[in-house]
Amino acid sequence: MRASAYPLVDADEAAALVLDHTPLLGVEHVALAEATGRVLAEDLAAESPLPPFPSSAVDGYAVRAEDAGKTLRVLGESAAGRPFEGSLAPGTAARILTGGVVPDGADCVVMVEDVEVAGERVTVPRGLVPGVNFHKVGGDLRAGDVILHAGTQLGAAEIGIAAATGRARVPVHRRPRVALMSTGDELVEVGKTPGRGQIPDSNRWALLAALREAGAEVGVLGIAPDDAEALRRFVTGALESADALVTSGGVSVGTHDLVKPLLESLGTVHIGRVKLKPGKPFTFATLPSPHRQGQGEGLKLAFGLPGFPVSSLVTFEVFVRPALRKMQGFAQLQRPTLPVRLGYDARPTAERTEYQRVTLRREGQELVAETTGSQSSSRLMSLAGAHALVRVPAGHQGLKAGTVVEAMILALP
Numbered sequence: 001m002r003a004s005a006y007p008l009v010d011a012d013e014a015a016a017l018v019l020d021h022t023p024l025l026g027v028e029h030v031a032l033a034e035a036t037g038r039v040l041a042e043d044l045a046a047e048s049p050l051p052p053f054p055s056s057a058v059d060g061y062a063v064r065a066e067d068a069g070k071t072l073r074v075l076g077e078s079a080a081g082r083p084f085e086g087s088l089a090p091g092t093a094a095r096i097l098t099g100g101v102v103p104d105g106a107d108c109v110v111m112v113e114d115v116e117v118a119g120e121r122v123t124v125p126r127g128l129v130p131g132v133n134f135h136k137v138g139g140d141l142r143a144g145d146v147i148l149h150a151g152t153q154l155g156a157a158e159i160g161i162a163a164a165t166g167r168a169r170v171p172v173h174r175r176p177r178v179a180l181m182s183t184g185d186e187l188v189e190v191g192k193t194p195g196r197g198q199i200p201d202s203n204r205w206a207l208l209a210a211l212r213e214a215g216a217e218v219g220v221l222g223i224a225p226d227d228a229e230a231l232r233r234f235v236t237g238a239l240e241s242a243d244a245l246v247t248s249g250g251v252s253v254g255t256h257d258l259v260k261p262l263l264e265s266l267g268t269v270h271i272g273r274v275k276l277k278p279g280k281p282f283t284f285a286t287l288p289s290p291h292r293q294g295q296g297e298g299l300k301l302a303f304g305l306p307g308f309p310v311s312s313l314v315t316f317e318v319f320v321r322p323a324l325r326k327m328q329g330f331a332q333l334q335r336p337t338l339p340v341r342l343g344y345d346a347r348p349t350a351e352r353t354e355y356q357r358v359t360l361r362r363e364g365q366e367l368v369a370e371t372t373g374s375q376s377s378s379r380l381m382s383l384a385g386a387h388a389l390v391r392v393p394a395g396h397q398g399l400k401a402g403t404v405v406e407a408m409i410l411a412l413p
């Protein structure tokens with residue numbers, strides 16, 4: 001063991017520093033079929049009003065309100081997609097179906113249930129009010145209205161709205177390409193029988209899932225041994241096309257921990273230790289890009305996550321996920337938070353902010369947080385099924401049961 005040369009950086013300062021170095025990726029235009037989950041790169045305005053024509057909300061008769069109480073001559077029909085082309089003079093009506101264009105001259109639609117029909121004549125009730133039973137031009141959207149703001153993630157409704165305004169493609173930020181590497185002589189591929197002293201490379205799969213959930217395209221480099229030359233070979237080729245490198249393991253102060261020296265030799269290590277539990281050895285570096293891909297895309301980010309499974313996922317949550325979201329242009333970088341009442345005494349760590357894993361349950365109007373049990377950084381079961389992370393400030397106070405805190409929500413119960 002060696003003493004670390006890296007200062008312990010405050011966890012919030014470290015998170016801010018990572019974001020300061022994180023570029024916004026370029027824009028591409030994708031077909032709506034590929035747009036799910038992508039982040040809009042520009043405000044989208046409606047080019048034309050919606051609906052684009054006065055459209056009937058019911059099946060019935062388009063009439064003039066002034067003809068209330070009269071028997072009218074039916075001139076024709078206006079169905080969805082098959083408008084009645086004439087205009088309605090006083091004393092006339094047109095049969096109309098939902099979605100049909102309200103003909104010129106008509107100012108109101110009477111529901112079929114409210115009329116009496118006799119051949120080509122229809123008797124409408126008294127007291128008709130203009131403007132009833134149809135959607136006005138621009139009633140949903142006026143031309144020029146901003147319909148979707150840059151930074152919005154595209155889901156079903158947003159994609160529907162883009163389609164309704166006639167867009168087949170939408171401008172979105174490129175997804176970050178991430179090279180993922182596990183390090184450690186003890187690791188074997190999942191599915192192979194580990195020998196004595198060996199363990200399955202579980203971080204790869206956990207981080208692959210976390211990266212994809214955060215919108216990244218992942219290239220898996222596999223398991224690199226604890227050997228300086230081998231590590232270098234693993235990353236050099238991969239860095240050509242990646243925006244970021246995410247590694248796990250090899251960042252503590254053991255003699256086999258070679259990721260920090262590797263990153264030192266490739267670029268600039270900004271953070272080598274953080275006041276965070278779990279995740280003290282978290283490492284962050286920027287690496288020069290062999291070829292610039294456009295403005296603001298000059299640097300690649302490198303995240304050296306600790307090997308302990310919980311440490312790697314918690315540091316991913318705190319540092320990597322917000323950065324990946326910034327790259328994609330998300331307006332919202334952080335997980336949402338909600339006030340939760342602690343159902344347990346959260347003990348502090350003197351020097352480090354701790355992110356404790358909790359489950360949530362509803363109690364009346366409140367969410368109550370219970371610990372997921374032992375918070376050991378090797379115990380992934382503390383994170384499996386966790387609904388939230390509770391931030392316990394460094395110091396000696398801790399948070400007593402009953403305290404209400406803002407928790408980072410991972411999933412609601």
Ligand code: AMP
Pocket residue numbers: 182183184186187199200201202203204248249250251252254306307308309
């Ligand atoms: P390290 O950060 O390399 O010192 O690793 C710390 C601990 O995490 C050790 O017990 C490792 O065996 C374990 N570990 C490291 N990498 C992985 C991985 N990819 N999957 C599961 N456990 C790991």
Ligand code: MG
Pocket residue numbers: 183184185249250256307
């Ligand atoms: Mg190791």
